[in-house]
Amino acid sequence: MAIWGIDLGGTKIEGVILSSLEDTTPIVRQRIPTEGEKGYDHIIDRIAEVLALLKKASGMAPEKIGICTPGVLDPGSQTMKNCNSTALNDRPLLADLEAKLQIPVKMANDANCFALAEAHLGVVKQQAPGARTVFGIIMGTGVGGGIVVDGKILEGKHGIGGEWGHNFLDLTGGPCYCGKTGCVETVIAGPSLERFYFEQTGKKKLLRQITEDQQHDTHAAATMERLYEQFGKALSVVINILDPDAIVIGGGVGNIDSLYTKGRERLASYIFNDKVEVPILKPLLGDSAGVFGAAALVG
Structure with a gap:
């Protein structure tokens, strides 16, 4: 089953569909500007737009999706913290995204996603398997x-x-x-x-x-x-x-x-x-x- 991911950055939002964790060749890859200065609700709309572009280009639909964020979801409050994209701070991003996208969402911050990617698909897999x-x-x-x-x-x-x-x-x-x-x-x-x-x-x-x-x-x-x-x-x-x-x-x-x-x-x-x-x-x-x-x- 294909796996879907979206990277929410300060200047861009990028989405990808991979066939599996064994293959780094994207089935589809899409990127649009974040336009974070337009606020929290607009950022959520832009994430939904990237997902729509991925669906249209691939002819597929995900059962769930992973999202890389510029901050952390606090496990207690279920709101975002430590985000350099400050419009996200203190907001229930996970709940709002699941409501908007209508699929389960798994989130992690950029450093965690970096470590995970290099472990599964990058240099660790190659040099320290x-x-x-x-x-x-x-x-x-x-x-x-x-x-x-x-x-x-x-x-x-x-x-x-x-x-x-x-x-x-x-x-x-x-x-x-x-x-x-x-x-x-x-x-x-x-x-x-x-x-x-x-x-x-x-x-x-x-x-x-x-x-x-x-x-x-x-x-x-x-x-x-x-x-x-x-x-x-x-x-x-x-x-x-x-x-x-x-x-x-x-x-x-x-x-x-x-x-x-x-x-x-x-x-x-x-x-x-x-x-x-x-x-x-x-x-x-x-x-x-x-x-x-x-x-x-x-x-």
Whole structure:
């Protein structure tokens, strides 16, 4: 039976139909702008529109659908929280979608869908096929994570399983939008690293430029050293608690090659083990991870 998924993003809504979790070649794929500035009800209408496009293009209809969201459904209140698409916060998105679409809906946030997709369809399946526990990391404009155990997302009592980006790391990271200070996100997210460089130099550089300039710019080198050291500290806590069989790093910061060598070396200094044996992998699915992960929710 085909599996259906929709990725609800801040700028786009994408839908896909896959024949199974064994095949990443879409039967149908559709994408439209989110138009989130028009409000909550409009976002729900746009999701329904993507589903209608998938039905029309395929001549099929789903029995259920998975949806990747930019936030978490609180298990207690059954309303959304921690959404960067703020129109969704405090809204009963799951109930409203099931009423609108008239089919069962399974939802998970983008980090969880990333981890699920890479576990079932991506790099983990290819390079660590026996992995039972997978930790998927998003390191870009923010920092998040998702945990997959035996092919299923570990959501947790509060729906925040894997959210290592809001663990305390270092006070110098400063205030975080979540209300705390020194979160992982405030230290090793891309904008946080760029801010650190600016604070040292008074000059603005993109992270890509900082990475490229580290051989001849001492402040760029210091910024990268900060990344390696703090990455090692932050990830060591996850490994000490979860001890995953594989780790996958997505997001723009995850594209930095030296993170997998120098960052791994720093990690070895902090974990409760003689050496780092867990594979730390680059993802394969790119921006398809969200929509493929959504489909995997019902696969």
